[in-house]
Amino acid sequence: MPMNQATRILAIRHGETAWNVDTRIQGHLDIPLNDTGRWQAKRLARALAARDPIDAVYSSDLQRARDTARAIAQAAGAPMALHTGLRERGFGMFEGKTYSEIEQTWPEESAQWRRRTPDWAPAGGESLLQVRERILHTLRELTAPHAGQQIVLVAHGGVMDQLYRLASGQDLQAPRTWQLGNTAVNRLLWTAEGLSLVGWSDTSHLEDDTLDETST
Numbered sequence: 001m002p003m004n005q006a007t008r009i010l011a012i013r014h015g016e017t018a019w020n021v022d023t024r025i026q027g028h029l030d031i032p033l034n035d036t037g038r039w040q041a042k043r044l045a046r047a048l049a050a051r052d053p054i055d056a057v058y059s060s061d062l063q064r065a066r067d068t069a070r071a072i073a074q075a076a077g078a079p080m081a082l083h084t085g086l087r088e089r090g091f092g093m094f095e096g097k098t099y100s101e102i103e104q105t106w107p108e109e110s111a112q113w114r115r116r117t118p119d120w121a122p123a124g125g126e127s128l129l130q131v132r133e134r135i136l137h138t139l140r141e142l143t144a145p146h147a148g149q150q151i152v153l154v155a156h157g158g159v160m161d162q163l164y165r166l167a168s169g170q171d172l173q174a175p176r177t178w179q180l181g182n183t184a185v186n187r188l189l190w191t192a193e194g195l196s197l198v199g200w201s202d203t204s205h206l207e208d209d210t211l212d213e214t215s216t
């Protein structure tokens with residue numbers, strides 16, 4: 001695929017939620033943004049609209065991602081669509097629990113989770129292998145109509161982690177050494193050869209006070 005037919009991707013984790021602060025597993029539970037998350041989404045949207053041509057915005061259907069994506073789409077004047085393939089990893093019985101509660105209640109399962117065992121899944125949830133396949137399938141589907149364009153994917157921490165591993169060749173069990181911050185902008189390129197990494201974890205919009213709304 002010629003480079004002018006590649007799809008540029010801005011992959012973005014949703015804004016902050018109260019459960020992020022509490023280190024409580026959200027998974028497929030539909031938790032809203034908190035005040036900080038809404039502020040992050042507004043700043044992000046203004047920054048992207050000012051510097052990046054955006055042809056389409058795709059989002060997980062969970063409201064923490066959906067509301068982040070809506071802010072971006074409105075600021076950029078871009079079409080937006082929801083896709084369940086961008087959902088967070090399904091954590092089944094872990095959902096709604098804090099990390100410490102999981103460790104105390106299910107020590108064996110917690111150890112499997114911490115070891116990132118690729119084919120292990122919490123009861124009612126997804127394995128890392130299943131999540132990777134879901135995300136790859138979704139990437140192929142969403143990038144297909146956008147050769148030579150730039151799209152935004154708004155999703156979740158687990159999805160961002162998988163995208164980084166796919167783009168950098170990191171094994172599913174490799175220790176994580178990269179950031180997965182709320183509303184961080186992660187730049188990727190999709191070609192016939194797959195996914196490659198352009199830039200990771202740009203949070204400059206959170207430091208730029210000119211992006212705040214001012215009264216006139």
